[in-house]
Amino acid sequence: xxxxxxxxxxxxxxxxxxxxxxxxxxxxxxxxxxxxxxxxxxxxxxxxxxxxxxxxxxxxxxxxxxxxxxxxxxxxxxxxxxxxxxxxxxxxxxxxxxxxxxxxxxxxxxxxxxxxxxxxxxxxxxxxxxxxxxxxxxxxxxxxxxxxxxxxxxxxxxxxxxxxxxxxxxxxxxxxxxxxxxxxxxxxxxxxxxxxxxxxxxxxxxxxxxxxxxxxxxxxxxxxxxxxxxxxxxxxxxxxxxxxxxxxxxxxxxxxxxx
Amino acid sequence: xxxxxxxxxxxxxxxxxxxxxxxxxxxxxxxxxxxxxxxxxxxxxxxxxxxxxxxxxxxxxxxxx
Numbered sequence: 001x002x003x004x005x006x007x008x009x010x011x012x013x014x015x016x017x018x019x020x021x022x023x024x025x026x027x028x029x030x031x032x033x034x035x036x037x038x039x040x041x042x043x044x045x046x047x048x049x050x051x052x053x054x055x056x057x058x059x060x061x062x063x064x065x066x067x068x069x070x071x072x073x074x075x076x077x078x079x080x081x082x083x084x085x086x087x088x089x090x091x092x093x094x095x096x097x098x099x100x101x102x103x104x105x106x107x108x109x110x111x112x113x114x115x116x117x118x119x120x121x122x123x124x125x126x127x128x129x130x131x132x133x134x135x136x137x138x139x140x141x142x143x144x145x146x147x148x149x150x151x152x153x154x155x156x157x158x159x160x161x162x163x164x165x166x167x168x169x170x171x172x173x174x175x176x177x178x179x180x181x182x183x184x185x186x187x188x189x190x191x192x193x194x195x196x197x198x199x200x201x202x203x204x205x206x207x208x209x210x211x212x213x214x215x216x217x218x219x220x221x222x223x224x225x226x227x228x229x230x231x232x233x234x235x236x237x238x239x240x241x242x243x244x245x246x247x248x249x250x251x252x253x254x255x256x257x258x259x
Numbered sequence: 260x261x262x263x264x265x266x267x268x269x270x271x272x273x274x275x276x277x278x279x280x281x282x283x284x285x286x287x288x289x290x291x292x293x294x295x296x297x298x299x300x301x302x303x304x305x306x307x308x309x310x311x312x313x314x315x316x317x318x319x320x321x322x323x324x
Contacts, residue, residue, distance in 0.1 A: 071289070076274065078285050082310065083276040086317055095322060140273070201285075202306045209289050210296035211303050223307060230311050234318055241322050 004217045005158050007224070008149055011196035012162030015145050018189045019138040020170040022104075026134030028174065029108035030127045038124040042131030047167075050139040054160070058150040071208025073148045078201025080144070085194030089231055091187050093238035098187050145197070152204070195231060199224040278320065284313040 030039040090096035115126045150156030202223050213219035275282045288309030295302040
């Protein structure tokens with residue numbers, strides 16, 4: 001595999017792992033408090049719906065000219081990746097609350113306990129809906145990334161491979177620990193994903209605009225090193241800026257809604 | 260909010276997020292890159308530089324809020 005392929009699989013794997021950990025937290029919280037059948041059906045259907053989205057949109061990309069596709073995909077990845085990177089830098093420098101899976105698990109479990117236990121047609125619809133929505137919405141970011149990577153030759157299968165590896169790993173971890181995966185360095189992973197998406201965005205966006213990169217595909221490594229360097233300088237500079245007293249005291253719920 | 264408005268609001272929030280100036284800046288930087296390519300200058304450095312500036316401005320705004 002070339003440089004681009006390795007980076008692509010890694011980016012898809014890390015992005016998928018982060019989102020799947022978040023989805024797993026919701027499914028676990030609902031499953032532990034209300035039983036497993038309905039949330040597992042909800043999670044499975046949401047995974048199926050995401051696969052349909054990827055399979056439907058992926059092949060459609062092949063009919064668009066490659067330069068136009070690179071420009072569009074590069075632009076979307078850049079805007080999307082800078083969002084992730086910006087939040088990760090704000091978190092790493094203490095200007096935004098860290099993502100706390102334990103707190104989110106406790107909040108979701110508490111809400112699930114208090115909700116009514118109405119069962120219709122053998123299904124706990126509250127548990128089903130919560131699990132479906134959680135998995136579908138968190139997975140949509142993965143689907144978006146996989147479809148965007150699908151805009152390059154062989155990109156779809158590589159990105160799908162990264163996402164599938166993450167799915168297997170996170171599901172296995174969830175089965176083993178049966179608790180929120182709070183030890184996963186989620187904020188660090190989000191930082192890495194933000195840097196990688198931004199790198200691909202810069203590379204493909206520029207190529208789509210007509211740029212020829214020195215070193216061609218190898219330039220990806222240079223761009224990644226540059227993006228990481230800029231991000232570390234930004235974190236160091238922002239750590240020197242006083243954090244408003246209210247920022248670290250924000251609740252996990254608020255932090256989650258902003259993630 | 261109507262279903263259509265909610266649909267667009269979701270995708271706006273999903274892709275653009277909470278700082279629209281980054282998205283506009285990226286579009287402008289790509290337009291400038293495409294224009295400079297036409298002049299025959301090597302312009303691979305434009306997007307990395309633009310991203311650095313956009314990120315710095317966006318972070319500065321986030322800290323001031």
